[in-house]
Amino acid sequence: xxxxxxxxxxxxxxxxxxxxxxxxxxxxxxxxxxxxxxxxxxxxxxxxxxxxxxxxxxxxxxxxxxxxxxxxxxxxxxxxxxxxxxxxxxxxxxxxxxxxxxxxxxxxxxxxxxxxxxxxxxxxxxxxxxxxxxxxxxxxxxxxxxxxxxxxxxxxxxxxxxxxxxxxxxxxxxxxxxxxxxxxxxxxxxxxxxxxxxxxxxxxxxxxxxxxxxxxxxxxxxxxxxxxxxxxxxxxxxxxxxxxxxxxxxxxxxxxxxxxxxxxxxxxxxxxxxxxxxxxxxxxxxxxxxxxxxxxxxxxxxxxxxxxxxxxxxxxxxxx
Amino acid sequence: xxxxxxxxxxxxxxxxxxxxxxxxxxxxxxxxxxxxxxxxxxxxxxxxxxxxxxxxxxxxxxxxxxxxxxxxxxxxxxxxxxxxxxxxxxxxxxxxxxxxxxxxxxxxxxxxxxxxxxxxxxxxxxxxxxxxxxxxxxxxxxxxxxxxxxxxxxxxxxxxxxxxxxxxxxxxxxxxxxxxxxxxxxxxxxxxxxxxxxxxxxxxxxxxxxxxxxxxxxxxxxxxxxxxxxxxxxxxxxxxxxxxxxxxxxxxxxxxxxxxxxxxxxxxxxxxxxxxxxxxxx
Numbered sequence: 001x002x003x004x005x006x007x008x009x010x011x012x013x014x015x016x017x018x019x020x021x022x023x024x025x026x027x028x029x030x031x032x033x034x035x036x037x038x039x040x041x042x043x044x045x046x047x048x049x050x051x052x053x054x055x056x057x058x059x060x061x062x063x064x065x066x067x068x069x070x071x072x073x074x075x076x077x078x079x080x081x082x083x084x085x086x087x088x089x090x091x092x093x094x095x096x097x098x099x100x101x102x103x104x105x106x107x108x109x110x111x112x113x114x115x116x117x118x119x120x121x122x123x124x125x126x127x128x129x130x131x132x133x134x135x136x137x138x139x140x141x142x143x144x145x146x147x148x149x150x151x152x153x154x155x156x157x158x159x160x161x162x163x164x165x166x167x168x169x170x171x172x173x174x175x176x177x178x179x180x181x182x183x184x185x186x187x188x189x190x191x192x193x194x195x196x197x198x199x200x201x202x203x204x205x206x207x208x209x210x211x212x213x214x215x216x217x218x219x220x221x222x223x224x225x226x227x228x229x230x231x232x233x234x235x236x237x238x239x240x241x242x243x244x245x246x247x248x249x250x251x252x253x254x255x256x257x258x259x260x261x262x263x264x265x266x267x268x269x270x271x272x273x274x275x276x277x278x279x280x281x282x283x284x285x286x287x288x289x290x291x292x293x294x295x296x297x298x299x300x301x302x303x304x305x306x307x308x309x310x311x312x313x314x315x316x317x318x319x320x
Numbered sequence: 321x322x323x324x325x326x327x328x329x330x331x332x333x334x335x336x337x338x339x340x341x342x343x344x345x346x347x348x349x350x351x352x353x354x355x356x357x358x359x360x361x362x363x364x365x366x367x368x369x370x371x372x373x374x375x376x377x378x379x380x381x382x383x384x385x386x387x388x389x390x391x392x393x394x395x396x397x398x399x400x401x402x403x404x405x406x407x408x409x410x411x412x413x414x415x416x417x418x419x420x421x422x423x424x425x426x427x428x429x430x431x432x433x434x435x436x437x438x439x440x441x442x443x444x445x446x447x448x449x450x451x452x453x454x455x456x457x458x459x460x461x462x463x464x465x466x467x468x469x470x471x472x473x474x475x476x477x478x479x480x481x482x483x484x485x486x487x488x489x490x491x492x493x494x495x496x497x498x499x500x501x502x503x504x505x506x507x508x509x510x511x512x513x514x515x516x517x518x519x520x521x522x523x524x525x526x527x528x529x530x531x532x533x534x535x536x537x538x539x540x541x542x543x544x545x546x547x548x549x550x551x552x553x554x555x556x557x558x559x560x561x562x563x564x565x566x567x568x569x570x571x572x573x574x575x576x577x578x579x580x581x582x583x584x585x586x587x588x589x590x591x592x593x594x595x596x597x598x599x600x601x602x
Contacts, residue, residue, distance in 0.1 A: 033504040034422025040409040044469025055446035130340035142573030
């Protein structure tokens, strides 16, 4: 009898064998289990994301129309888009104007309201609920119907202006104002950015403000030297997220203005939709989709690149 | 000093109240307008003198041959299916990222984060072609299957959210369970899922709201009225009426957002937490 045997657990497997077994077990078990758990996403990624992306890139070089098999036509789609298509530059311009106006306005409202909510007063959650509510029903068609009615010629905005003797234009039917009503709708729904800002504001340590006010810093100085730098990661996050969403705006323009009047709200994704699902120019639509992807990538790239100059990550300074 | 403090507090309350009212005014107007006739629509005052409840009853049956009950049931069938498949698949995948060690894990995770930002337009055409070749048009499979594969609306975001929550569960629990003879699935099922229930609720809420709101997907994949969701029925309602009965339409659109509103008020806490967790822990 030797001593090792006595120490053995009651499993009946000799110690040496058991440890070898568990080592072997470990070497394949975790990766295997890992890929098993990962498999839904992995299959989805290849089947529904990467595969379709490659296909759409391929379609963009063909004349595919859903009814007939695709024929390779090289750069013809892109050439047509950039040189002969009159609608493409127009809808691209509308979309960029839309993004450049919506995103900053939305973030400004979100930040200022978040700062109002970041105070110790009673009923904060009530106010937060009320202010967030419009964003809840976000892109639903119901909100678009509401908006269409509010801004119609006899809608409530014009009635309201009528009280002051102002005769409002017919907002939705006037090419000058139609895009503005859509921007207003998007800005009205600043709730999710606001909640993210609010959470960020809560994380700024109070002693920073105390110390700075001892040093004689005023409110404005505190805002620019403490609040903005400390919030800058959230500003970047909200910027990127709002930018991506705004580029893809579709339902609102489709329901409220249907791209009109005179195509003044014919945003990029509506054009893409028209090419793909009413004209069935799948190849052409795919080319448009890739241009959109590159455009969003460029905007995001500029934001991320510039972020090293204005986003402040609290890496040094001790506190978490 | 104290007087100044309470005056400032009063100003705070007033400004917050003003902002809240401004934000909610269109919603209040909406409530009132859903009870108005077309003639009253442009009259002053939020609510009509005599509420026109028939907007709801007439609107409910305004689409020939079908009632909104039918569209409601369809929408629930679609959204609940999506909700269930999302929770199952995303929690499994999140468990892999949060707890299991396998080759290329970091790479896959990075790729998943990139897909968060990918605009859907770049995959929509081939997906549509693929689904139509498989005869999935006019079924709910184009919604169920992507969510079953941890994709679809919000998929990568849900994975990310759940990974963040799972990482906050102490690893000692896994070790203890492993020593007790639990396998990975056991750890996932018996330890992880019960502990991250609040996060699962958050995912469920978002999956519900976003898919309830989705219009683009429903519009391209569903084309018979029998399968129509509420959103599509509303669009049909707008398009089919010559002189638009605004009261009925606003009443029905109000009805269409009711489930979202109820869920929002029941689960506000989860809602706010989920959204800030997504941004802060990143």
